[in-house]
Structure formats: structure tokens, C-alpha cells
Amino acid sequence: MTKKISKPGQLAEDFFYRPFTTLDATSKWWQDRKNKWLGIGFRSDRGRRPSMKSMGSAFRVRETQQKTKSTTIPAWSETSIFDPVLAEILYRWFVPAGGAVFDPFCGGSVRGIVASMLDLHYTGLDIRPEQVRENQKQAKKILLPDMPKPIWKVGDACGKSLYRIHRGQSDFIFSCPPYGDLEVYSKRKEDISNMPWDTFVGALTHSIKQACTQLKNNRFAVFVVSDFRDKNGMYRGFPDIVRQAFNQAGLKNYGELVLLNALGTLPVRTRGAFEKSRKIGRAHQNVLLFVKGDPAKAIADLGDVQCSDPLLKIMPESS
Ligand SMILES: C[S@@+](CC[C@H](N)C(=O)[O-])C[C@H]1O[C@@H](n2cnc3c(N)ncnc32)[C@H](O)[C@@H]1O
Numbered sequence: 001m002t003k004k005i006s007k008p009g010q011l012a013e014d015f016f017y018r019p020f021t022t023l024d025a026t027s028k029w030w031q032d033r034k035n036k037w038l039g040i041g042f043r044s045d046r047g048r049r050p051s052m053k054s055m056g057s058a059f060r061v062r063e064t065q066q067k068t069k070s071t072t073i074p075a076w077s078e079t080s081i082f083d084p085v086l087a088e089i090l091y092r093w094f095v096p097a098g099g100a101v102f103d104p105f106c107g108g109s110v111r112g113i114v115a116s117m118l119d120l121h122y123t124g125l126d127i128r129p130e131q132v133r134e135n136q137k138q139a140k141k142i143l144l145p146d147m148p149k150p151i152w153k154v155g156d157a158c159g160k161s162l163y164r165i166h167r168g169q170s171d172f173i174f175s176c177p178p179y180g181d182l183e184v185y186s187k188r189k190e191d192i193s194n195m196p197w198d199t200f201v202g203a204l205t206h207s208i209k210q211a212c213t214q215l216k217n218n219r220f221a222v223f224v225v226s227d228f229r230d231k232n233g234m235y236r237g238f239p240d241i242v243r244q245a246f247n248q249a250g251l252k253n254y255g256e257l258v259l260l261n262a263l264g265t266l267p268v269r270t271r272g273a274f275e276k277s278r279k280i281g282r283a284h285q286n287v288l289l290f291v292k293g294d295p296a297k298a299i300a301d302l303g304d305v306q307c308s309d310p311l312l313k314i315m316p317e318s319s
Pocket of ligand 1: 007106109125176178185192
């Protein structure tokens with residue numbers, strides 16, 4: 001048997017992307033791939049009020065508001081869109097063919113639409129009906145009739161009743177929860193982005209426990225998070241809080257990847273913060289990977305990484 005060469009290029013060819021702990025969203029390959037995904041027309045920013053700002057811009061919104069005592073949102077703010085390439089890589093690596101994905105804090109349409117394009121069965125929950133409606137509209141426009149339809153439901157990730165429907169049925173838990181109140185999505189009392197910090201931590205921990213009851217044994221879970229600062233400028237330790245919540249739910253830490261974000265306006269924002277307080281511009285997010293049960297059995301069910309391009313089904317000229 002010929003042994004395969006393990007150069008980064010060969011790894012990327014065999015596993016769609018090189019399986020190292022850094023994912024480089026600043027690279028040309030990543031940006032090209034992302035543009036192809038965006039080309040299919042999802043508008044994951046839709047479904048939120050104009051005042052709901054992206055994780056990155058939320059820092060700027062808050063800083064500007066504190067400086068100017070203003071509550072208006074500056075024109076340079078934009079709304080965050082989950083990276084479709086990140087979703088694609090994680091689905092290919094950690095979900096068995098035709099598997100069911102459960103997303104307790106779904107937000108926009110990206111994770112649902114990418115799942116369907118890869119023939120996965122996605123169910124996402126969100127507390128805001130307007131977001132769910134918008135996601136459904138987009139899926140209808142984009143997906144072909146023979147693709148699985150993503151299901152989005154209005155529901156509370158911390159509530160019990162909805163969870164009875166899917167108990168133990170999911171092959172992958174995948175989400176990007178609110179990062180405290182950095183981005184406040186609504187005034188609903190169940191919206192955890194609207195809660196004081198301690199209540200937020202308790203609610204998120206509970207929602208993770210609930211979500212993990214949806215997961216079959218011998219399966220993986222991923223939460224995409226970042227750290228952020230409290231009002232005294234100190235890090236909250238958010239990735240640790242999420243890790244502890246998964247551990248309390250009985251899952252084990254199986255890996256962590258660092259997503260290097262495209263820099264956007266970070267250089268401009270970092271200059272002032274660094275000069276004033278030596279705060280380092282945060283250019284990454286943490287992709288936390290957990291396993292429920294036996295990883296060897298989980299991996300046996302995954303099979304080989306699929307590298308075929310689902311975008312060709314929608315845009316044959318995109319290769
Ligand atoms: C981080 S966001 C999504 C933004 C993200 N960048 C995206 O589109 O993937 C998290 C979502 O959690 C939702 N949410 C907040 N509290 C919730 C709850 N108790 N149950 C379900 N969803 C909730 C918010 O409405 C928001 O859409």
C-alpha cells in the first residue's frame with residue numbers, strides 16, 4: 001500500500017481543509033470559497049432589527065455610546081453573518097452522511113442552508129419569530145426541491161417542552177450562542193442576550209444541558225464562541241464557561257480550533273485601544289469541539305470526509 005504524503009496541500013485535498021487547529025479565514029482560498037457561498041444569495045443579516053449589531057461592531061457601538069452618551073447606532077456598524085465556510089468544514093468533518101443537526105440558537109439562515117446543501121437534516125431554534133420567518137423565506141428561494149428542507153422553529157433554548165420532540169435524535173449539536181449582551185437581539189424576557197450576566201450564564205448552561213439531551217450517544221458537538229470584556233475591561237472567560245457547561249452535561253473536550261477572522265476594520269479599532277490601554281485586537285474566535293460517549297465509535301460512524309462541491313448543484317459555473 002502506498003503511504004500518502006502528508007503535506008498541507010495533500011491534507012487539504014483529502015479532508016477538504018487541512019485539519020490543523022487554526023482555520024484561516026483571512027486566506028485567499030477561504031475568501032474565494034466564502035464569496036461563492038454568499039453568491040447563492042443568502043442574507044443571514046436579515047431578520048434582525050437594524051440596531052442589532054455584529055459581535056465585532058458591538059464593541060465599537062458600546063465604546064462610542066459610552067463616549068458620546070448616545071444610544072444611536074453609528075452608520076459604520078454592520079450585522080454579523082455566520083461564516084458558511086466554517087459551517088461547511090465542520091459539517092464535513094463531524095457529521096455522519098445524512099445526519100441530523102440541532103442548533104439551539106440559530107440566528108440567521110447560514111448554518112441551516114449549508115446543512116441542506118450537504119444533504120444534512122437541520123433543526124434550528126430561535127426565540128424571535130421574525131428571524132425564523134426570514135430564514136424560511138431564504139431557504140425557499142435558494143434550495144432545490146430535492147434537498148432536505150431545514151426546519152426552523154420559534155422556541156426557547158432554555159425551555160423544556162420543545163426538547164421532548166427531538167430527544168436523543170441528533171447527530172451533531174452546532175451553534176453560535178449570544179455572547180452575553182454584546183449584541184442584544186430583542187427585548188423578549190427569554191432572550192438570553194437581554195439578561196444580566198449571572199442569569200445569562202445560568203440560562204446558557206441550562207440550554208447546553210438541554211441541547212445535549214438531543215444528541216445521540218457517540219456524537220460530536222461544536223459551539224463557536226469568543227471571549228469579551230466586562231465593564232471593567234477584563235475578559236469574562238466565556239469559552240471556559242461554555243466548556244464547563246458541556247462538561248456538566250457529560251460531554252468531554254475533544255478539541256479546540258482557532259478561527260482567524262478576516263480583519264475588516266480591526267486595525268482601525270485596535271490602534272486607539274492599544275495606545276490607550278494596551279488591549280490587543282482580538283482577531284479570532286474559538287471553535288469548541290466536544291464528544292458525547294465514545295469518540296472511536298463516533299468516528300467509525302463518520303466514514304470518509306466528503307469533498308464534493310454542493311455549490312455546483314446550484315451554480316454549475318462556480319467551480
Ligand atoms: C449569536 S446569535 C446568532 C448570530 C450569529 N452570528 C448567526 O447568525 O449565526 C444567537 C441567536 O440566539 C437567539 N436567542 C437568544 N435567546 C434565545 C433563547 N432563549 N432561545 C433560542 N434562541 C435565543 C437570538 O435571537 C439570536 O438570533
